Amino acid sequence: xxxxxxxxxxxxxxxxSRYILRAAWEEASILKRRKxxxxxxxxxxxxxxxxxxxxxxxxxxxxxxSVLGLDAGKSFTMFSQLSRDTLVLVLSAAHxxxxxxxxxxxxxxxxxxxxxxxNFAEAQREKARFEKDGFDTELRPASAFSTLGWFNDPLxxxxxxxxxxxxxxxxxxxxxxxxxxxSGQAEFNESFANFVGARGAAEFFRVRGSPQAAVESDAxxxxxxxLAGFWRELYADIDSVFKAHPGDSARHTRIxxxxxVYRAAKTYLVYRLAPALRTTSPRYLERLRLDNATLMAAxxxxxxxxxxxxxxxxxxxxxxxxxxxxxxxxxxxxxQPFEAVRTWLRARP
Numbered sequence: 426x427x428x429x430x431x432x433x434x435x436x437x438x439x440x441x442s443r444y445i446l447r448a449a450w451e452e453a454s455i456l457k458r459r460k461x462x463x464x465x466x467x468x469x470x471x472x473x474x475x476x477x478x479x480x481x482x483x484x485x486x487x488x489x490x491s492v493l494g495l496d497a498g499k500s501f502t503m504f505s506q507l508s509r510d511t512l513v514l515v516l517s518a519a520h521x522x523x524x525x526x527x528x529x530x531x532x533x534x535x536x537x538x539x540x541x542x543x544n545f546a547e548a549q550r551e552k553a554r555f556e557k558d559g560f561d562t563e564l565r566p567a568s569a570f571s572t573l574g575w576f577n578d579p580l581x582x583x584x585x586x587x588x589x590x591x592x593x594x595x596x597x598x599x600x601x602x603x604x605x606x607x608s609g610q611a612e613f614n615e616s617f618a619n620f621v622g623a624r625g626a627a628e629f630f631r632v633r634g635s636p637q638a639a640v641e642s643d644a645x646x647x648x649x650x651x652l653a654g655f656w657r658e659l660y661a662d663i664d665s666v667f668k669a670h671p672g673d674s675a676r677h678t679r680i681x682x683x684x685x686v687y688r689a690a691k692t693y694l695v696y697r698l699a700p701a702l703r704t705t706s707p708r709y710l711e712r713l714r715l716d717n718a719t720l721m722a723a724x725x726x727x728x729x730x731x732x733x734x735x736x737x738x739x740x741x742x743x744x745x746x747x748x749x750x751x752x753x754x755x756x757x758x759x760x761q762p763f764e765a766v767r768t769w770l771r772a773r774p
Contacts, residue, residue: 459503459579470506478589479504482580485593486600488629493621493745495600503579512583513541514548517563517725518555519717522679523667524660526721527560535609538725541567561718590642593629598622605752612728613762617751619726620733623649624744641704648702650734653727655698659690659720687715732766739773 490497517539518527526538542548601618627642666682699707740746758765
């Protein structure tokens, strides 16, 4: 009994433990609200438009499981209506004078460059604390997440507000995490799932007999690759500035010069790149703040995504074969999955 009391006290007084307990509480609340989507046809609280979207979700998960070979388990067979418009706020923090994230450690997934907060006031406090300590920060809402197959992840009402293309993409993206998740490799995991979600959704709509939706999905992916190229080049420019002025005494110089690079990049993004994009809102790009946190956060989901398209081409534009190939390569080099893909591509010009 004494040891039980010690453990309970530890859970109460340790910030990390309190965070885990809050996350567990929120997950339990989500699971408690679940309803089987297949049994919601007569639910009068569901509009016809919402019902149509729910059917897309069921069809997309079936496609991901049976055609793409992803481990769907029982994920997205159920729906949870939340009591708020935002599921979770996700915080990222990056050093101002070097391209390096602050990383949080969690069991199973390892070190990751973001942390989700169900307590929004706590998220704001953590954001302010990091900024006080000299970090750039980004705090953004997220409408969905994956428990990596540990639970029956339901579709959430925060996600159902999106259009059918986004829903299909999200389902396939999250099920990719169920199939494969490399510990401590967040950039690879998210960028790869980004590819699978985009290409998988486009293929799903083609097979479904919705060619316009497939074309729109491809257009969104095309824009994403263009933006990924922008982030890649900006990363290289900022990295060059930092490497040209090393040492603690040059910290102020690094920050001044990087701000100059960011101002020029923002002008290029708004006036040159935005008009060429077909599906990305120019207003979103105008409002986008450029700093290390924004750059690094974007790179989580868009690091070298063209690599996966290169594998896709070599695998005959077959999404399932590409998924299997990339996962096998990542498993062969668990600490350098991107390099494993590059090595394979170099051997097959």
